[in-house]
Amino acid sequence: MQTIEQLLESKNIRVTAMRLLIYKFLAEKQVAVTLSDIENAFDKADRTTLYRTVKTFEEKAIVHQIDDGTGITKYALCEEGCNCEIETDLHLHFHCNICNETVCLTEHKIPQIKVPDGFVSENVNLVVKGICDKCSR
Numbered sequence: 001m002q003t004i005e006q007l008l009e010s011k012n013i014r015v016t017a018m019r020l021l022i023y024k025f026l027a028e029k030q031v032a033v034t035l036s037d038i039e040n041a042f043d044k045a046d047r048t049t050l051y052r053t054v055k056t057f058e059e060k061a062i063v064h065q066i067d068d069g070t071g072i073t074k075y076a077l078c079e080e081g082c083n084c085e086i087e088t089d090l091h092l093h094f095h096c097n098i099c100n101e102t103v104c105l106t107e108h109k110i111p112q113i114k115v116p117d118g119f120v121s122e123n124v125n126l127v128v129k130g131i132c133d134k135c136s137r
């Protein structure tokens with residue numbers, strides 16, 4: 001098992017206390033989080049630092065952005081080995097209409113979608129909406 005430090009270093013991210021804390025926060029969450037969730041969890045930290053950390057993680061494929069249709073961008077940790085490539089790494093997300101939480105369905109990859117000639121795909125979002133296992137009980 002890789003430590004978080006090794007993981008960050010393998011992605012050429014300098015290890016800082018703040019980065020480790022944010023990584024751990026994301027790892028403990030079973031659901032995708034918003035920037036305000038992160039701000040609330042680290043209310044003593046500088047917001048710009050938090051924002052930049054998330055952006056760095058996103059650029060280095062540590063986290064991915066999720067647009068679940070709620071209008072608020074959410075973030076979740078990438079799986080090991082993820083490069084956030086459209087062809088290989090993107091997966092479905094599930095948004096619960098009751099608790100409003102969004103989870104990664106990492107075992108369900110997004111099928112390759114061929115766009116017409118001249119079109120360039122930059123991102124794909126596939127969100128299944130419904131009732132999650134906790135709310136359906």
Ligand SMILES: [Zn+2]
Nearest residue numbers: 064078082084
């Ligand atoms: Zn990723």
Ligand SMILES: [Zn+2]
Nearest residue numbers: 096099132135
């Ligand atoms: Zn739910």
Ligand SMILES: [Zn+2]
Nearest residue numbers: 076093104105
């Ligand atoms: Zn995901």
